[in-house]
Amino acid sequence: MRFSRISSIASLGVISALALSACGGGTGSSGGQADASAIITADSVEPQHPLVPTDTNENGGGVVVENIFNGLISYDENGKVENDLAESIDSTDQQNWTIKIKKDKKFTNGEPVTAKSFVDSWNFGAAAKNAQASSSFFSPIEGYDAVSAEGATEDKMSGLKVVDDTTFTVKLSSPESDFGQRLGYTAYAPLPESAFKDIKAFGENPVGYGPYKMAKQGAWQHNTQIDLVKNDDYDGPEKAKNGGITFKLYQNPDTAYQDLLANNLDVLQQIPATDLGTYKDDLPDRNLDKPYAGIQTIAIPEYLKNWSGEAGKLRRQALSKAIDRDEITKVILNNTRKPATDLTAPVLEGYKDDLQNSDNTKFNKDEAKKLWDEAEKIQPYDKSEKFTIGYNADAGGHKKWVDAVTNQLKNNLGIEAEGKSYATFKELRTETTAGKLTGAVRSGWLADYPSMYNFMGPIFTKGADSNDSRYDNPEFEATLSEGLKAKDQSEAHKKFQEADSMLLEDLPAIPLWYQQANVGWSENVQNVKSSWNGTPMYYNVEKTS
Template structure:
């Protein structure tokens, strides 16, 4: 993996004080939209077909924290800012974001921005959406992203807000202020993430219904009332009312939900799919020769791991810590990334990504991520003295995501080193796996990973491992880690912040709330009829830029 760095744009915002940028496939054609604007001029041959997956939940921005739903929401909504292919920030709905000091921001939005129901996007649409996402009783998966705003409560009994966030104040229809409960040096940089999208007034009349038929303000909109065919796909068309910097240069997106990556790759090579952002492991050795210049293999901000909940037998307290370390050192990451992934992965040395500014491959304690048969056996034996091991070790994964080969290789490595019964535990779909994880009914280890929401180290750490964080799937809690994380996000000097994040990771390397495996390149490809295909820093194609010949 080429270790390019993405600049920490949030630091530049603080220095300048102001953001300085203006501003199984569906096979069905899009139908007439029930939203405002006419699709009569949409050329069906200009629709781009892409791969996707069934969202875990209805499409509500603050309750979507997985890639299937996130890909759709990012196409349908526009935030205050957006992220270019290299991770740099540009203003979208925002006319300006002024960082008055590390705890206070003033946001001005552009006049005339519209939702696809014809209503104008105003300050209230952001304030109401964020208040909804933060309210504890709404139990939104991304509520953690509002934790730094005044009025958010985090106690043993309450996580979220008990009413409207006091830190959000409307100045006028197009201006609002944000007061933070502590300095958050990268807060302005976060505001392109889906949790911060605005919602139209109609959403609050029936949020469940809205989740099935979302009304956005972005480059694309639903192609009609039946555009989302569950477990099949979703059809989006170009939104003629979107006037931001990410205007679609095509007619829309036909997002197909595939049961396997092999099926998606077969469609790509058979000219039945225009863009694919995940090559199956069966094609790693051949896809670049198969596709030639249409193959994509580049670094991306993606981290892969597996998580073992502390609530599982043998994995709590000191015994659990020893067993996690033993399992980690029993995995031959070098061999797996070479044999299974054909060099499209790089063994992890931390919990973040080499393409993010501040990444380090020399953290204290990182030896726990290196293959060491002798040490693994010693640690496992120490754990057995506390409580003898019994049963089977399994890693759950979704069979529709191309994970079987690496899971099998990982558990075989563990089995050979530790001499225990170890195997994979497949679930048919990503949605089924994530449902078990989020409702805490899964009884095995499970695959985890992170595709960055914005290009900063904090995004790989806070949402996943901070106490009560929305994506903290293993329910990890460490006061020492939380303290270092808080110090890092409060630092206005990026170097100081990154130093704190590295210390925080050294705590994680002791506890292993997740077991880092490798960093992923984005590997994909595109068909012969499309041009201007670029993949962004976070592995997602820049859909709005793609053009298609008839």
């Protein structure tokens, strides 16, 4: 694998990114004649927020948004960057960037896509008054602090300048080596001018530039389904091979799986945990099992009494050592996951499985109890605060593994522990985002772009939108920053590994296992593949009956 600076080849209109090493996925051919106009069906859950790219940072809305809104670049199956709306992305110093977009592109409402479309969208996403969930993705841009601070009156970042209809410049506060690589994440997608007239209404019926568009006004039937149709005017690297996608919004993952078995659902993006032992027999030649850039963790808010300060850190270390990941991934998850030894993912360049402090992820019952007792000497555990792990019941089949983890904690530490079920992912994320959790929460990460930094910056830096534990460590953030400023691959990886090691000591989130895409599909479709980040490549799916 090779890391190339964006500027080294950007003048050719191509951007080089990290190549991911992963097992290949299946294609699932039914052998029939494909119908390019046929609608495929896929599963999802009710999105947490309106379908606005800068306000979507969870999978329920993300899987829809990423099929409607494409931006400067796209990522292929293995995470390699391909230009989409970008003509070129240039920088000689990794701090000052010149971005040129392709001419004559249009949003699905007919508005032209211009340089101003990007600048306006990014400024909107960053401004505090708009309270967008992905605002921190704009934090590297000069002037972000002035627009993002509470009570800020400024709403335009000084680092963004429109040069002409197809050119804009970006000045970062300091050099960041992977900035150009991030620009395929949906937060960086452009928005039409009409979006800013009523962003709430826009989120119900969004308009973008991508392989799909909303089927009609009211295509989002809340808690039921979201209907997308092919955008015939899109001519980027993700041009659809089907007529559209109907996302069915399930309340129960088992229902989705039964629909798949009955051919009433075409693509299931993740087999429920309860069926991981049988799905390959249930779906012969219609399944794949592929590692991707994702991790499952448990975040423990440091605003909870039992989990603050030095005692809280020792207790988190104790919990981590009290979990037998090998047993759970083998018995509960049927070897479809790999026990985690850090907080990134093995498919990323720079990953290392024997970092300093990685021993905190190894099962050791005696050491776990010793750490717990040390914490007791500093601050006795308040037993009125029962230890719970919050999880959503509408997708993924998380109950089974949550129960296994809490049983191990009870047996190995002698504490009261149990799962806390939330009916929907939206409810879980709403309470988590608001900082109102009363216990731990199922967290984890699905990469936005292929970089180790993406597994740390948006999750563990102070004020980050996905910082569920409210972790705050200036030394950690300084080390991350050094990695971004690194001038070569090895230096960047070394700094990111150091930052990862700090997380393994403090454990604001306890790493459980690295994710794998366990996708299934019906007898009615073919050419089903999973992308570098585990999401099915819906645009590539063909319907045959």
